[in-house]
Amino acid sequence: MPKWRVIDLTVNTAAMNMALDEAISEAARTKASLPTIRFYKWLPSAVSIGYFQSLKDEVDVDLCKRLGVDFVRRRTGGGAVYHDSNGELTYSVIAHEAMFPKGITESYHLICGWIVDALGRIGIPAEFKPINDIIAAGKKISGNAQTRRKGVLLQHGTILYKLDVATMFSLLKVPKEKISDKFIADVKQRVTSVTDINSQISEQQLKEALVAAFTEGKEFEFGALTENEKATAEKLVKERYAADEWNFLR
Amino acid sequence: MQGVHTEKVPGGKLVRMKVDFNPEGGLIEDVQMQGDFFIHPEEFVENIEQLLVNLDQKDSEESIAAALSRLIEDEGAELVGITPESIAKTFRNALANAIAQPVLPQ
Numbered sequence: 001m002p003k004w005r006v007i008d009l010t011v012n013t014a015a016m017n018m019a020l021d022e023a024i025s026e027a028a029r030t031k032a033s034l035p036t037i038r039f040y041k042w043l044p045s046a047v048s049i050g051y052f053q054s055l056k057d058e059v060d061v062d063l064c065k066r067l068g069v070d071f072v073r074r075r076t077g078g079g080a081v082y083h084d085s086n087g088e089l090t091y092s093v094i095a096h097e098a099m100f101p102k103g104i105t106e107s108y109h110l111i112c113g114w115i116v117d118a119l120g121r122i123g124i125p126a127e128f129k130p131i132n133d134i135i136a137a138g139k140k141i142s143g144n145a146q147t148r149r150k151g152v153l154l155q156h157g158t159i160l161y162k163l164d165v166a167t168m169f170s171l172l173k174v175p176k177e178k179i180s181d182k183f184i185a186d187v188k189q190r191v192t193s194v195t196d197i198n199s200q201i202s203e204q205q206l207k208e209a210l211v212a213a214f215t216e217g218k219e220f221e222f223g224a225l226t227e228n229e230k231a232t233a234e235k236l237v238k239e240r241y242a243a244d245e246w247n248f249l250r
Numbered sequence: 251m252q253g254v255h256t257e258k259v260p261g262g263k264l265v266r267m268k269v270d271f272n273p274e275g276g277l278i279e280d281v282q283m284q285g286d287f288f289i290h291p292e293e294f295v296e297n298i299e300q301l302l303v304n305l306d307q308k309d310s311e312e313s314i315a316a317a318l319s320r321l322i323e324d325e326g327a328e329l330v331g332i333t334p335e336s337i338a339k340t341f342r343n344a345l346a347n348a349i350a351q352p353v354l355p356q
Contacts, residue, residue, distance in 0.1 A: 050285075050286050051292045052283065052284055052285055052286070052287060052289070052292070052295060053284055053285065053286060054266075054282075054284045057266075057284065075292065076288075076292075077286065077287055077288035077289060077292065077330075077331075078286055078288065079263075079286035080286075104288070104290065104328060104330050105330075131262070131263070131288075131330060131331050132288075145288070146288070147290065147291075147292065148290055148291075149291065250282060250284055
């Protein structure tokens, strides 16, 4: 059974978070690094968009700049996500494809099952909803995205801890006239968060539940980034994730 | 002229097609496919866009979907949340919107 490296919660800029996922994928591909589970947050708060989305169509870039909110294109598909510094936790799972089911949906199901398990540990019943969501009390609480490159699977996703719907939808482009009290009420019918369900649960408790569930039944060690991963990530920040050519690609 | 069309794929994701059409030569000049779907590998989206650019404006939705299916199978790509049929439909609608636009005097 392969041994895993777990990198405990770190806080980074948007460009660095995406660069680290890619740098770790490259190190895992060559087996320079162990298969890795990583937890992180975004500072400043940030919007990430899916690989196939148009930044200009999806995000109010001017407002992001005014508010000091980062924006970045992911190399995974999927939708736009608001990563509130105080409102969500993000994870990545990075390992050789051979360690997962061949089918995309099956592998989503497996990894999302770890999140469902984590939420269960803090008393929140949840379930996987294909294609790539997790729902609790009938509402979305987690979104996930996967890519497979050069034999390495990367899945990252967000678990909502505390919702700020007004900020979320001022940054994501919905026609401004739609952001009424009714619109916000509609969103709250479809999206939830850990504290919406139980306000007593701390972010620390959520993180500990995630670490416990993700490592259940695995041989693992807590580890840090290697110098090589850090250097590769610094390079990727400059060349890709902080560059307009990448972020405004579509 | 640019035509845009967006479809929500039933049980799937959102796909938006932007088609630039030159009425003078009758040529499709550029196609951009956007949305919250997944394609593995991601760069394969460019193969899809290139196929669509090289179509005739009269090609039917069915024949476009069939061409897309062949391309996907030949290249071993995988689509999640979208289908060849939904891509063909969105493209046909975006192209129709581009063609329908009045040519403004220079």
